[in-house]
Amino acid sequence: MIQKIRYRFIYMSTIALFIVLVTLIGSIVGVSYYRAKQQINNVLIILLQNNGKINSQINTQNVRKRFGPTFNQESLYQYRYFSVTFNSKGEQIAMDNSHIVSVPSRTISSLGRQVFKSGQKIGSVRSVVSSYAYKSLKKNGKTTIVFLDQSVIMESTNNIMKIGLILGMTSLVLFTLILIAVSRRVIRPIVLADKRQREFVTNAGHELKTPLSIIKANNELQEMITGKTEWTTSNDQQVNRLTRLINNLISLARMEEEQQLNLSVIEASEILERATNSFKSVITQENKKLSVNISSDIRVFAEENGFLELCNILLDNANKYCDDGGTVSVTWVPDKKLKKVTLMVGNTYAKGKNSDYNKFFERFYRDDKSRNSAKKGFGIGLSMAARLVDAFNGKIGVSYQKETIYFNVTFKPVR
Template sequence: MVLVTLTGSIVGVSYYRAKQQVNNVLIILLQNNGKINSQINTQNVRKRFGPTFNQESLYQYRYFSVSFNSKGKQVALDNSHIVSVPRETIASLGYQVFKSGQQSGTVQSEVSSYAYKTQKKNGRTTIVFLDQSVIMESTNNIMKIGLILGITSLILFTLILIAISKRVIRPIVLADKRQREFVTNAGHELKTPLSIIKANNELQEMITGQTEWTISNEQQVDRLTKLINNLISLARLEEQQRLNLSVIEASEILEHATNSFKSVVAQENKKLKINISPSLRINAEENSFLELCNVLLDNANKYCDDGGAVSVAWIPDKKLKKVTLMVGNTYAKGKNINYSKFFERFYRNDKSRNSAKKGFGIGLSMAASIVDAFNGKIGVSYQKETIFFRATFKLIR
């Protein structure tokens, strides 16, 4: 972007300045009856060309002029400042411009390209032509050099980046890999002492019976076990470069997941609204898609208002190119929440999501990773006191 901007700026500024120079010379010619001579207003010229103006430089330009009366008859022709264009060609070019009625522009002849400008004064139309090839030639050379240098630099820098990029980002890649491996290995190591603690707690209950402390120990062990399992699942999902995707019957899997949540939702006096279009298939992995459905359903049920409703929809678009899994739950206090952070790992908003709710802020991060692995898109929105999570996939016919 830097190279393109730099090269484009050089080319653009060079072209603009060349056109401005042509325009200024034509204006000066019209102000001096189509001629550049010793009678020219030096002060006026200096305003147009700037303080670096040199009067001698005005005589480098090649130009000619033609005048017509109100009836279109040629009344004057001046070719004293150009030798490469015959009078017949000058007359023809002048008549061509006069008939077109254009005030300014460019005409092409066999010899060169000429910029022109028209002036009407006292019933007489004067057209001055300027050979812009000399001005544009130097500009074109600058533009060509700029483009060549820009393309050469782009190729050179690209080759350098290709050569060193792997070496530069290798520490970051290794650190990320070691972090995921650490989570997986630590998770497996933690499972052993947790199993021992749980077994000892059960043995204590057999000897002394259940107490407030043994019940609390069991709950915390189960909580830690679930957290470790979630972390391991997320780490494994990220370690896999690519899932083995295949065409799956997504509608059937979603129906199975939804049916398993019916009793859970009913026990908490909530309503479950289902709208699943049958026989819709996507390119995914069965177990991971089932995990996605369970995560979204569990999240919706967990944070749904008491006596509220959980909704599940699986509907294709009108063109039958994409299908959207939409899971929502009523949440009256969810108006002023930053939903963009919901997919961040371990994110929990205590103001909007009660900390008494069980969870670790990992589920939605897992859902986002799964959807990304399926080449889909996931998002969240809040409408009419309801939170909606939408996962969109390409529909396979």
């Protein structure tokens, strides 16, 4: 359990940092991309307003309005662009390629005709050399299309993205390594508190056994002198009940102290049949029915005594809370693909419709709110079952269908 807390701490902290990095880097890249696109759009608009050229005749006030007061007019001459003009019949009547040298005239004509035929006023096209943003303007029966090499403008955004990814991944890896190194120290108070709690339960249990033994001996002596009475019988029942509670608490504490069970391949079907047969007479004597469907020769990776204890806990719980005249069912059947096998132990329980199934595996939880002693138990068995299933790397759950409560334990079968 402590290792799971440690791994969860590392996992959640890493996920939190990942979200922060993604948000931060994504925001920077997003802002950079938006500004680059705005810059491309502004340059294209200025080109169209000046017949596809950037020269000394450009309206300086308009340039500053679009790029901001700190923008230098000389910066406009850094862009690589070209333009193509068509008449109303779709014939090319002009071309300006004086501000770009990497694109031949034939390619410029081809790109211009492609955009003219598409009818799109704004967009981008790719050639062998680079990617170009374009914008068209129809005026006086002529259509002018200006193309701007956007690779230079987008290069800074791409560099920010690459650097951000490298720094983000490096930071995430380093942070995770640091977390792994210090996580033991971080959760040390939890480890100590959990250890002290288990030690307290174990030590208190052993200390309580001594006075209980004395009380039981004194009660037996009293019965030898005066014979059995209502009071001595009640004393004996309560002493036995308290002894079972202490034994269960000690068993649960010891189970949590064991860091790892000796798991091996076990004959699960055979063990389940053995446990079911031991409860058969008890269930039938209490005027209840037992329905069994156990597939043979199913093996799982677990611990033999622990798996037997798991079966006994589920069967005992099903018999204890089964309605009078109801049915206890045991099913152990693999799925069609033989990827998992599920142990389903159910019992009819008419009052279980509004039960809080999320609390069934908590210690001392009992669905009987009145804590009626007619239902013998302390709410520890299912908590022990959950611990065992977790140690076997399985999954346990509970569901309610057609006035029947089912406890489902899923394993991976061993072929």
